[in-house]
Amino acid sequence: MKLVMERREISSPLLRFSAPIASIAVALFVAGFLLLASGVSPLAAYKEILIESLGSLYGLSETLVKTTPLIFAGLGVSLAFRMQIWNIGAEGQIYMGAMGATWVALFSGIQNHWVMMVAMFFAAFFCGGLWAGVAGILRARWQVNEVIVTLLMNYIAILWVDYLIYGPWKDPKGFNFPLTAQFGDAARFAEYFNTRFHSGFFLAVFCALILYLFIERTVWGYEIKVIGSNPKAARYAGMNTGMAIFFVLFLSGAIAGIAGFSEVAGLQHRLQHGISPGYGYTAIIIAWLAKRSAIGVVIVSFLMGVLLVGGDSLQLLWQLPVAFVYAFQGLILFFLLASDFFIIYRVKLVKGVING
């Protein structure tokens, strides 16, 4: 008897649909033992996660607040994935986008709310885009690996923002603490229902729709898909792959940059250290799980929001250590990724001895 793996010719829609659900169930099951070991009833804990993140207007608002930057960053990363370009730099692009938006908010002198919003949007768009565009040029012209470039540029972006908030952009009235001044009302998103839920969410969903139409309904979107699945054929068909690589990385970074705009205009109302607690990295997982679909990104981001918001309640209610929350989130992602494997491959028991 021997265990072999073989690639599935086609993966059935039923399998595609049920595998992620089954994997979440397995993860919940395994995490249940961890909960039992800490003396907490798993069912009560899961109920609490759902109630906390979805069971009230407040919980839902917080989940959506958390979902918003994940959608932007996830869209950016997944767009590049479409072309087999690996943008690991969404984190840095978020910071650069936030920086661009902050510059407009603090120093442009614009008074009108809508003019301010548009200006901040484009500042974030271009800052995030150009930041990723550097990797695009290097890749298109000299075949420099974009994984390394985008990843390392994260550190540069974060340190650059640190430099600004510790130095030239520091709030003169802030007792020398590393914060910029707070934005005026013109530079803030509207908030709703007396919660922190802000307009950024609508912008995120709107972006997802635009991106969906762009990919599925335009020639450019079609080219991206073709170059992604078969670059040689694309070149043979006369497509300018170099230009496309730059363009896709630019757009990918630009969308991630809007996450920075949304975070400073909707939530932080200033630039400070740690404006993104790793959204850019979570975005990679989101893009992967969403199978590069723009609508999928919205759904997966929302699930991730539920997990992150609900996870807090485990600490709050049962005083479980923070490590448990991380382990719990890790388990779910682990099994989700594992399910991917079973969608692509089938595992068979083969009788007899196989050579080799």
Place this chain on the structure above:
Amino acid sequence: MKKVTLFLLLILAVCFSGNVFAISAKKEIKTGFVYVGPVGDAGWTYSHDQGREEMEKLPYVEPSTFIESVPEGAESARVINGLVRKGHNLIFTTSFGYMDATIDVAKRNKDVVFMHCSGFKTAENVGTYFGRMYEPRYLSGIVAGKMTKKNIIGYVAAFPIPEVIRGINAFTLGVQSVNPKAEVKVVWTQTWFDPGVERDAADSLLDVGADVLTMHQDAPATMQAAEARGAYVIGYNSDMRIFAPNAFLTAPIWNWGSLYTKLAEEVHEGTWKSEQLWWGMKEGLVDLAPLSSAVPADVQALVTEKANAIKAGSLHPFSGPIKDQSGKEVVAAGQVLADGALLGMNFFVKGVQGTISK
């Protein structure tokens, strides 16, 4: 008597604030703590947790809740709000980065008392608290200045914010008061808690010849680096001697218990009002851990003498003349740096080798 006091306070509130506002007395106190790191067994968060446990001994204080490793910035608002929604009526946010979030949540929950550690923003239901850590820092500087042989002292520091800069300056003034030839080298780590980075920074200081180290970090990595290389080390936050039994000299430490107990009492009695508490060694909020036996008796006596002078108010570490790194006099002889200048401190004194990005 208490009722009369409360009544008078209410009248005062009406007279001075313009709008009627008072936090009602609370029979049962349910406290929540927001921590920036894991509790662990040493460091900043650990010291707060010790204070929390001490406060819990009050009969009317219900078992309290703490949330570990809460990211600073807007993210923390959700956690703070969660504590409010679970019925906590006295909430401590124990890191600077929670300032905006604390104010924001407090605005929506006027009957809950919030205490934010180390910030500068207050509201009618938000007070701030912090300690004059520069006092024991100065004393630990005296120890370092006496113990160094190579006259190179290393300082592993987290972020160039006023609190950390104040500590470095106080320490250096202590060093220079007994050993004007000694210099304090500063290495920034840009993190509060990262044992690996802290260890690297400590090793780099040992590599350039430092024979006494100290730090403003949450992990005990600097202690372990000094122990491994046979240097001396001064801890911070809590008494860290178990991490470096031979290298350990002393540590400026926090005792949050008395402050937390007092605040819980005030909220219970309804006498709490928003203020900016900045306690020192006199109130017992900060202190110097007992000196190790490696410190000679004459130095021990000197430190005790200076400690008593600080407690009595006759010695202020930031009394002039103080020169900055360029040698320019920033505090004239006979002057003492005011609290406002201390809170926003943004320069290094003479004797510090390092830079603050501007």
